[in-house]
Amino acid sequence: MTSEIMLEIKNLHASVDGKEILKGIDLTVRAGEVHAIMGPNGSGKSTLGYVLAGRDGYEVTGGSVSYRGADLLAKGPDERARDGIFLGFQYPVEIPGVSGLNFLKSALNAVRQHRGEAPLDAMDFLKLIRRKASELGVDDALLRRPVNVGFSGGEKKRNEIIQMAVLDPYLAILDETDSGLDIDALKVVSEGINRLRAPDKAIVLITHYQRLLDYVVPDRVHVLAHGKIRKSGGRELALELEREGYADFGEPAPAA
Amino acid sequence: MTSVYLDQFAALRGQLPGGLDALRQAAIERFAASGFPSQKTERWRYTALSPIARAGFKPAEPEAAAVEMPLPEAPRAVFVNGFFRADLSKLSGLGDGVSVTSLATAWAAADAPLRKAIAGEDGPAALNGALMRDGALIRLADGAVQERPLHLVYLGAKADVAQHLRNVIITGADSRLVLAESYFGPDETAYWTNAVSNITLGKRAVVRHVKHQADGRAAFHIALAEVRLAAGARYDNFALALGGATARNEIKVVFDGEGGDCRLNGVYLAAGAQRLDATTVIDHASAKCSSRQLYKGVLGGAAQAAFQGGVIVRPDAQETDAIQANHNLLLSRDAEVASKPELEIHADNVKCAHGSTVGELDETMLFYLQARGLEKNVARGLLIEGFVAEVFEEIADEGLRDSLKAAALARLPHAPRGEQS
């Protein structure tokens, strides 16, 4: 039995500030799969993440995206999130004065309400936090501080992963979640991602380097360059890219 | 207390040059209506104009005597008692498309900008509009470049007179100008420098303007610079205030087009019984402009100084980036400082901030220097120097930076003379 199609992107075109960044992306992600999207800087990797998450200023100019069988592009970003899409940001923003616990509890209860589940009260939420934190091997002290304020790069990425673990999305899109991490942080992050893996969930890793993929082994690897997916393959493709770099994808193919 | 000055105008009416009678009449009427702003008016809260009002400084006359002090390198325009002195000036080596003349010889060329400016002036600036006799008229054609600093030197000479100086500076698109303005006068002479500069920058023009105010310690220096920037233009101003019994340096900047950039920097050193006032207003009337203000003051004796910085962001001036900072050091018990950095903001997609501090020399730093063998006065001098040095770094031209910094350091208390840090 083939698993459910989690995400189906067809010929997706998108522009930012009037400049076309995504030039016709085709991608199918099934539940239970981990896909890696790699590519040179400026290829549109982050843009793909933002477009899927529904960020203002990223204009879809063509194509379609369906998520769990329904049109994704028609929904606002918070609706997509409540439907179970999680975007791990490359540069998580600071939110002064708002504690991580407060933030996460509100978000979780928004998701639960959307699913028809009762909201967690303070006690149960704390229990959940402690459990997830210990599973990931992190200190929940990070959550008592205002969201991302004064966090180092590693702390920000850890924070993203804790959020992901608590929110338990169906589709996690992680944008360069491994960049700038030391080995310990990388392990925490990988642990979190691997724990999310399940037959009814899908993960898309956007990454420039292949290092993360040693810890989170992808089912499919795609090369995104100059706004299109140029090549797809299995895990070996990542290793090939590591050896040879992105030079082969440097020039866009001449117009057909 | 305006009657003395109104009488002066009446006596001179019709004899004032330029064929600008209607303009001057409009100006004197504005002055009559507003008078000398009292300290109850917000913008003049910290500047007492009553001594000027009472003194009734007579309009200055040309002064032909030789001048002792060394003058800066060419190109330079020198004014004595408010009148251009061709014999002391040297306007050779100007860039192509750069024209510098005495305003007294070219009123017609300045007519349009003068009309526009005077319509909005009042107080001492309006009196200047009525009684102005001379000043510098500087015009740069599109693309003209004057990187070698153009010096304007104003020497106060006679007692009991007022020099009503009017400078008009018009720069074309893509032009570049480095301007150095300086004021000197003998310390024992009471005179009044009433200077107004109307500066217009064309699209993408760049003007770097440095002002060295060293009028005599008994003099009064009231100056206003009104600056308008077209789209993409850049105006940098550095003002060093050293002289005057009462001195006010006011700068009003308006962004008439998008994408402009303005930096206003200043250092004021007040000692004895001086009253120094630095007032700025940057009007973000267009979107996507940025501005920075950094003023530092050091006060000793029984001096008083004030910084009134203003930033206005109009309703559609989105993507404005405006920062103001004012830092003051008080060195004596009787000195007094006031700082009022104001923000008036009507657009939301903006980044605006200001900071203001008043304090004294850091005890820990002082002790550190002393522990390294520096005598206390020398240590204090170094720290005070360090405090103001940062602002001088904003002056792009090295020669100007060095000379202004030297002038400032020479005036600082306990400053080690002749020592370079």
Next chain:
Amino acid sequence: MAASSDTQDTFDEVTGDYKYGFVTDIESETAPRGLSEDVIRFISAKKEEPDWLLHWRLDAFRRWRAAEEPDWARVHYPAIDFQDAYYYAAPKPPEDGPKSLDEVDPELLKTYEKLGIPLKEQEVLAGVNGAPAVAVDAVFDSVSVATTYKAKLEEIGVIFCSFSEAVKNHPELVRKYLGSVVPVADNFYATLNSAVFSDGTFVYVPKGLRCPMELSTYFRINAANTGQFERTLIIADEGSYVSYLEGCTAPMRDENQLHAAVVELIALDDAEIKYSTVQNWYPGDENGVGGIYNFVTKRGACRGRNSKISWTQVETGSAITWKYPSCILQGDNSVGEFYSVAITNNYQQADTGTKMIHIGANTKSTIISKGISAGKAQNTYRGLVRMLGKAEGARNYTQCDSLLLGDKCGAHTVPYIEVKNPSAHVEHEATTSKISDDQLFYCLQRGLTVEEAVSMIVNGFCKDVMQQLPMEFAVEAQKLLGISLEGSVG
């Protein structure tokens, strides 16, 4: 990009439809309309005041006649017709007067219930989870109606009663301190208040006593066209501590109503007064019609060495707010604090801030002001920090932040810093911005709606101030801002 209409709608949710808009139908006994010496005599006679106080009022009235309305604040309003209002209204007491709470007009009690004021002692005891008891001095239309816990407090020497009562029972204290912090001639509205003040709160805490409960007063304007001229006097004797809460609501009205209160605080050696306000006066409708004019003079004198006065305010209401709770830091080592959240929406205007006057040595002041502006509102912070010649080693730290929600409102910062002592340090910082698109998107991507995101971010923005509020005010502040989770978790 300017804020989307989503954000504006969200903000409206936060400030909410005015919940407290209703009228209690009670017969009022009012003074004749208008303002004259006769009206003043009427008020003074009604309250059975001694001659010295009548003369004090009349003197103030005469000064007021000669005074000019100030116009320097950044607020605009149609000229007030001072003759077109009633300056005194009291609910008619039953013939024998209420001897206990049970005898107070039941309509009145219903009003307080609607407002959520726990007038009955049992309700107060049951009130907030585990919080210390709150003694309530309820003011209804210019006359104090009931004072709970009065007896208990009296036992330990705390005087907490209506101003009128204090005049009768503790005249020497009132006479000593009235007008000593806000002199009669201080400003136009203080002078007016001195002439026509109706009632307010009087508190005296004796030497060395830490008042065991929060003291609180709720205000309400009921009859149309009655100005509210409260007069409050709080004295903390040597070594004492008192925390006082002030919260106001008012019904929906079309005519603007003037609120010109005067609050004087005196802290002697080693004493501390904490004064908290949650102000929710009717702000006018979405077209700027109606609303309260809140022109208040609040000042605290840190008379004693090591004394401390702390002002905390959450201002969300009033059509026009004009107030500068201030501290005169006279005693050496005294401390003044000002924590403020001011929200303006629709056509509200606020010109508020504080004055910290440092007179004594080693005095210290902290100012944290958070302004939030939306709709077509104008929100101005105006602050004065003045260090006088003898303020050796004085310190001030000021942080003013403004948040703009929408591109039709304004946020202005006008600080005056005046220093005359070389060893005094002042540090002032201000920022103005909007909620960044990045922050908003981050919250949305985690599943929060725009309303929830804005509420959360605004809360975070105001956190430094909200944390200063006593627990008892948490509920009201929460309704107004959406208080953060952290207080009850971890």
